[in-house]
Amino acid sequence: KTTDILVQAQICAALNRHVIDVTTPNVGLQDWSNSAEYYQQSPCNHYAKFWDQQGISVDQLAYGFPYDDVFEYSSSVHTPSPSRVVVSFGPYTDGGGNDNDEDITGMGGNLSVQFTDSPAGEGFANLIDNDAATKYLTFNSSAWVQFQANNAYSLSSYSITSANDAPQRDPLNWNLQGSNDGVNWTALDVRSGVDFPSRQQKQTFQVAANSAFTYFRFNLTNNSGSILQLAEIELFGEGSSSGFSQTIQAENYSSMSGVQLENGAGAEADQNVGYIDTNDWMAFNSINIPNSGNYTVSYRVASEGSGGELSLDVNGGANVLGYRTVPGTGGWYNWTTVSHTIYIEAGTYNFGIFAQTGGWNLDSWTISLASGASAQSAATAFNSENSMLEIAEISLSPNPAKSQLQIDFTAEHANLTLLNAHGRLMESTSNVPSGSLLSISHLKKGLYFLQVEIDGKVTVKHFIKE
Incomplete structure (x- = not known):
């Protein structure tokens, strides 16, 4: 009976996550434990996919259906002798920094690399696509990766995620630098002998207090061989308080x-x-x-x-x-x-x-x-949505969407403001006609809010970028 229940739980989870392959010679012998393969195609449980995606829940863990904890995917906290629990409401910081930290790489910017010799599908854009199943690969043992932010940030932490295979290609040694002109660099952090024992493993590193910078550059060297690869980089910090x-x-x-x-x-x-x-x-x-x-x-x-x-x-x-x-x-x-x-x-x-x-x-x-844009935009977004202000019939389709989003409304034109899940202003556009196609291919996967202003009144719609 215990074995039956275990098998039933695994089948239930695999069906919801769409990882059962019925074309294999032996359908009964499959490994459904690789989380990188979850929710990659339909039909799957889109409700669970939404809550399990990074940026929505901490560590991509949530409970979206019965047995959603199968294969160590539990969102529960277990302790043998609990004495108290402290619950905090609000955004979390994945880098372990203070409450004001922002996901710098998630705020938009320009990514560049020293070498662009990657095979098809393994280009440098994968480094900030919020997907550990993709990677950047270069046929060089050492290379730099640079991110230019849209604002100056004081870095508090960063993370690097290993790729899906070949541990010898993992970064072993690196230094991280900051700059405000892309020419003169300041050392922020140095690491050597770093081991990534697991595939698609994210490790987070703290950075000592530093000045605010716009450019951040990793100078990376692999473990061995002539190929360097990694899946993701993330930068966390606080926006500069010295406002222009x-x-x-x-x-x-x-x-x-x-x-x-x-x-x-x-x-x-x-x-x-x-x-x-x-x-x-x-x-x-x-x-x-x-x-x-x-x-x-x-x-x-x-x-x-x-x-x-x-x-x-x-x-x-x-x-x-x-x-x-x-x-x-x-x-x-x-x-x-x-x-x-x-x-x-x-x-x-x-x-x-x-x-x-x-x-x-x-x-x-x-x-x-606009140093205060994040908090102000967030308040505006959630207050507008909670007020259920009906200024015009507004629809976004498809939703979720991958590359384009069509907006339709009953008025002729609208002013649009895009916010991320934390209420941070991403971009704004004026006088957009109904029926326009909005490009979202440059956005990272996750939840976004779109403020729609018509005749001085604002309402908010949300959508999911896949």
């Missing part, structure tokens, strides 16, 4: 078309830019953005009429960064602040403010590193 912020007075434009200067009144009696009509513009040259990332752009505006709309661009209007509605304020000198969040790479730019619709004045504008 620059305010530009509107009258200090470098060039313009159509607008006029005028003297203000009241508390803000300095000069401002007025007589702004549709298609007028102002250019502000040589503004330096120190780090790639998300920035909040705020505008001091006033309008005696019904307001209008502005857009922010670079490169003479070739690249529009975002749009913002200007409200009516009841007077040409009744100033208010409106803002939006943009993403921009580090560099020096000539910014342009363009009047999509005129009828407003501009006193100044400010661009600041």
